Amino acid sequence: MINDNEMLNYVLQNAEMGCNGISAVRKQLKDNRVDGVLCEQLIKYSKLYHCANTMLKRRGAEVHHVSPVTKAMTSYAANRDLKRDSSPSHIAEMMIKGNTMGVNKMARHMxxxxxxxxxxxxxxxxxxxxEEENIGELKSYL
Known part of the structure; x- marks a missing residue:
C-alpha cells in the first residue's frame, strides 16, 4: 500500500514532469495554435505541484523531486521528436502520449x-x- 506522503510525492513528480514536458515543447514551438492550450495546462500542473509541495512540507515529509537525469532525458526526447515534426498535430500526439502515461500510472497509484x-x-x-482533461483538449489538434 502507498501512504499519504508517497502519494503526495507521486502527485508532485507527475506535475513536475508535466511542467517540464510542456516547457520543453513550448521552447521549440514554431506554430502558436497549440500554445494557448499548453499554457493553460502548464498553469494547472503548476498549481498541483505547489499544492502537493505545500502539503508535504506541512507534514514535515521529505520532498522527492524528479531526478535531473530524468528531466534531461525527457527534454532531449522532446527536442529530438520536435526536430522531426513540430506540427500542432504531432505536438498534440506527443502530449497525449505523456498524459496517457500519467493517467495510467496515477490510476495504478490510486x-x-x-x-x-x-x-x-x-x-x-x-x-x-x-490529465484526462488535457487529453480531451489536445484531441482537437490531431
Missing part, C-alpha cells in the same frame, strides 16, 4: 493508495482528472 487522508485523495483525483 488503487494502491491506502486513502487515509481525504485531502490527499482529492488532490490525487484532481491530478487524474487534469
Amino acid at each position: 488503487r494502491e493508495y491506502d486513502g487515509s487522508d481525504p485531502q490527499v485523495t482529492m488532490l490525487a483525483k484532481k491530478m487524474l482528472d487534469t
Whole structure:
C-alpha cells in the first residue's frame, strides 16, 4: 500500500514532469495554435505541484523531486521528436502520449493508495482528472 506522503510525492513528480514536458515543447514551438492550450495546462500542473509541495512540507515529509537525469532525458526526447515534426498535430500526439502515461500510472497509484487522508485523495483525483482533461483538449489538434 502507498501512504499519504508517497502519494503526495507521486502527485508532485507527475506535475513536475508535466511542467517540464510542456516547457520543453513550448521552447521549440514554431506554430502558436497549440500554445494557448499548453499554457493553460502548464498553469494547472503548476498549481498541483505547489499544492502537493505545500502539503508535504506541512507534514514535515521529505520532498522527492524528479531526478535531473530524468528531466534531461525527457527534454532531449522532446527536442529530438520536435526536430522531426513540430506540427500542432504531432505536438498534440506527443502530449497525449505523456498524459496517457500519467493517467495510467496515477490510476495504478490510486488503487494502491491506502486513502487515509481525504485531502490527499482529492488532490490525487484532481491530478487524474487534469490529465484526462488535457487529453480531451489536445484531441482537437490531431
